Amino acid sequence: MEKLRIYIDMDGVLANFQKAAAELPKYIDHPDLVLDFSTFEPMPGAIEAVHKILDMGHEVFIATTPPWNHPDSWGQKRNWIAKHLPELSRKMFLTHRKDLLIGDILIDDTNTRGQSDFKGTWIHFGQNGFDWPTTVNTIELLTPVENLLNNLNK
Numbered sequence: 001m002e003k004l005r006i007y008i009d010m011d012g013v014l015a016n017f018q019k020a021a022a023e024l025p026k027y028i029d030h031p032d033l034v035l036d037f038s039t040f041e042p043m044p045g046a047i048e049a050v051h052k053i054l055d056m057g058h059e060v061f062i063a064t065t066p067p068w069n070h071p072d073s074w075g076q077k078r079n080w081i082a083k084h085l086p087e088l089s090r091k092m093f094l095t096h097r098k099d100l101l102i103g104d105i106l107i108d109d110t111n112t113r114g115q116s117d118f119k120g121t122w123i124h125f126g127q128n129g130f131d132w133p134t135t136v137n138t139i140e141l142l143t144p145v146e147n148l149l150n151n152l153n154k
């Protein structure tokens with residue numbers, strides 16, 4: 001079975017960083033240094049989307065950049081995954097260089113960590129209509145029919 005290796009960003013893609021940041025008092029300049037990353041709500045449709053991509057038979061990893069100056073966030077991100085996507089336990093890359101990841105697809109909403117130099121295809125989440133339904137449809141188009149049939153027969 002042919003499978004794609006897919007990396008998914010957390011903040012703004014799986015986890016709703018922006019909503020949590022908007023709820024902080026305005027005088028806080030760096031929300032990323034004070035927020036508890038384990039408490040973020042999932043982005044709309046994100047959890048279902050990851051389940052669909054896994055059902056297509058693909059290999060899914062999380063690729064996230066925790067704030068260097070907020071070391072607790074590193075563990076908080078791990079705890080978010082354990083709570084919302086336990087299927088992805090131990091499938092987490094913490095990196096400030098997403099261009100160094102080796103794989104087929106990177107789903108990410110920013111270009112601040114080398115995303116545009118990723119050697120596979122970067123899906124710029126949130127741009128050009130790439131919400132979760134469109135992203136799942138796009139990956140399905142790249143999925144061998146054999147994988148989809150295997151899933152139907154489960």
Ligand SMILES: [Mg+2]
Pocket residue numbers: 009010011012013108109110
């Ligand atoms: Mg992001």
